[in-house]
Amino acid sequence: MPDTEPSNQWKTLDRDLGRIGAVEYAAQYVSRPLVGLGISLAFIIIAALASSLFFGGDSVSYVVIAAAAFGAYMAVNIGANDVANNMGPAVGANALTMGGAIVIAALCESAGALLAGGDVVSTISKGIIDPQSVASSEVFIWAMMAALISSALWVNLATWVGAPVSTTHSVVGGVMGAGVAAAGFAAVNWPTMGAIAASWVISPVLGGVIAAAFLAFIKTAIIYQDDKIAAARRWVPVLIGIMGGVFAMYLAMKGLKRIITVDLFTACMIGFVLAAAIYAISTPLVRRQSQGLENRNKSLKVLFRIPLILSAALLSFAHGANDVANAVGPLAAIVHAESFGTFAGKVDIPTWVMVIGAFGISFGLILFGPKLIRMVGSQITKLNPMRAYCVALSAAITVIIASWLGLPVSSTHIAVGGVFGVGFFREWDAERRARKSSAVRPNIKRVAPEERRRRKLVRRSHFMTIIAAWVITVPAAAVMSAIIFMGLHAVFV
Secondary structure, rough: OOOOHHHHHHHHHHHHHHHHHHHHHHHHHHHHHHHHHHHHHHHHHHHHHHHHHHHOOOOOOOOHHHHHHHHHHHHHHHHHHHHHHHHHHHHOOOOOOOHHHHHHHHHHHHHHHHOOOOOOOEEOOOEEEOOHHHHOOHHHHHHOOOOOOOOHHHHHHHHHOOOOOOOHHHHHHHHHHHHHHHOOOOOOOHHHHHHHHHHHHHHHHHHHHHHHHHHHHHHHHHHOOOOOHEEEEHHHHHHHHHHHHHHHHHHHHHHHOOOOOOOOOHHHHHHHHHHHHHHHHHHHHHHHHHOOOOOOOHHHHHHHHHHHHHHHHHHHHHHHHHHHHOHHHHHHHHHHHHOOOOOEEEOOHHHHHHHHHHHHHHHHHHHHHHHHHHHHHHHHHOOOOOHHHHHHHHHHHHHHHHHHOOOOOOOOHHHHHHHHHHHHHHHHHHHHHHHHHHHHHOHHHOOOOHHHHHHHOOHHHHHHHHOOOHHHHHHHHHHHHHHOOOOOOOOHH
């Protein structure tokens, strides 16, 4: 009897400790999102305080401090939403872990913004508002502030919903809404807005078609061959060479504007020479890497892993060089107007503004990026290294084609469109092969139409959510910006 009581006491103690442990685990789980919010808030406050030190005015400008805070908030949202398009396919294909993708993206995005980011940015976001229509520099400042706040809020909302949207289009919508509220509908350059609206269709369709075309080539030339390894030795170096040449053109045209400016012909020559060199180098490497591989599809994934990682890193570098400048454009415009008392269609971007953009993207990616990375990489359709490689290559080629045609396209729409294109092509190819198989073997048991619909390789719910978010990005950001501008104008002007 005496031995029973201590035993019961130990059981009671273990049970109580278990409850305490469960409470601690629950508290950690609940507080985990708050850690990210706390770090983001600290970064925004530091950016605002730092702006008062770096701003070259005679006295402290509270307008610049507020604009720096919202610029940092916008940069965090870009990291949480936009960067997923570059890293999502590589993570979804298991070529990169989530941690590895975040580290590579943070480094490449920051390097792109700081080393190759454009030193001049259009304050009116690609000329959609006539600067002469704005009454004064004070009105212009509050219009840019409204555009910055509204675009950041919209990207934040889209990230919370789980929809990858174009941050550039968000800024365009914000500038348009504030411009209309400040100077009326006549101030808007409607042909330019029409071209931007057309890019909602052009970007994803072109990206999807190119990605599907490359996947069709890989399936025909490699996957469906009897000797897959021999076919891979022949064609994988060609694909790697194409990737190297395309990214050389992409970076020459879009990512190295601060270092050097080249025309399309020069960029094509650079791409051609580099493609030939990379093909010559990769041929023996692929042959050596393919030795001992089994003749099956799973073995082919090994050959595409490193090219996929490199393409994701290069896309992140180019994204940092281009889209960061667009995102901090309103902040740069406010700093210029406060410094000189005037406003212009294009202004220089101070280094400290680019630093805010670069670090904000890194913080946003690390703290909030995994949600959208998983969405793009695995929740729309299933990706492997070959499919993800087609998406990355499609993104670079589509941007080059769009630049040649003078079309304003979105890198977000292109990348996600490439994912959709790969998924829809797989659906079509599976149906085609099923019909061919049933024609050859008519006695084979066929899958019911209802079951075929259930087995769709692209999730329709995510497809509709993303398309809806794309369509309403510009009008939603414009309406929010107009409302915010009217509020700011009523209080401060």
